[in-house]
Amino acid sequence: MMTPALLSVALLLLVLLPGAPARRHCVTPLSLLVSDSVTNTPNQTYSTCVVYRGILLGGMRRLQETNKKFQFTYTEDANYGPYLQSVNDLEGSTEDRTYWELLVNKGNETIRPDVGIGCYIPSENDQIILNFNKY
Ligand code: B12
Numbered sequence: 001m002m003t004p005a006l007l008s009v010a011l012l013l014l015v016l017l018p019g020a021p022a023r024r025h026c027v028t029p030l031s032l033l034v035s036d037s038v039t040n041t042p043n044q045t046y047s048t049c050v051v052y053r054g055i056l057l058g059g060m061r062r063l064q065e066t067n068k069k070f071q072f073t074y075t076e077d078a079n080y081g082p083y084l085q086s087v088n089d090l091e092g093s094t095e096d097r098t099y100w101e102l103l104v105n106k107g108n109e110t111i112r113p114d115v116g117i118g119c120y121i122p123s124e125n126d127q128i129i130l131n132f133n134k135y
Pocket residue numbers: 077079080081082083084085094098099100101102103112113114115116117119135
């Protein structure tokens with residue numbers, strides 16, 4: 001039988017264990033649209049969510065874990081953090097000057113955030129747009 005003190009330690013350990021944040025309660029719903037301005041392939045829409053003040057990357061990971069039809073990869077930039085490299089097997093390429101652009105439809109306007117997927121904190125009902133584009 002666990003004493004209350006032992007029980008508290010066990011609960012604390014559970015919270016502090018690596019990976020614990022990923023299991024926190026998801027409170028901000030958002031939709032994610034994958035579009036392609038280069039080849040004009042049809043759009044795909046997904047639903048996901050982030051924890052309180054969570055970053056977009058967390059919501060994308062959650063979606064990837066639960067929906068096999070959504071896959072993405074990123075590289076780590078030493079200065080700016082995660083750079084979205086591919087979505088659903090379509091890769092950005094320096095040679096072709098293509099990349100995955102991050103846009104956000106706020107209902108009345110579409111913005112182009114000045115940070116990437118590792119820094120953007122979605123607001124409730126944001127429509128995140130991952131748009132394959134040229135530069
Ligand atoms: C050119 C450029 C791009 C090009 C890079 C392609 C290329 N091969 O040249 C393209 C158009 C692809 C691009 C995209 C984006 N960019 Co940009 N980009 C720049 C810019 C103008 C110059 C970078 C550069 O060439 N530096 C010189 C080289 C020698 O240094 P470097 O470290 O090797 O440069 C690399 C990184 O900067 C990286 N990179 C470029 N943008 C971004 C953005 C993020 C989030 C990451 C992780 C890496 C990264 O690509 C460069 C070439 O490999 C800078 C602003 C500036 N004046 O520095 C913004 C800048 C780096 N970009 C920025 C942003 C926000 C983006 C986008 C998120 C915009 C969007 N909403 O879609 C996307 C990235 C989306 C994704 N896929 O993750 C921000 C980053 C700020 C931050 N703290 O996150 C900057 C600082 C501009 C700003 N708004 O102030 N970008």
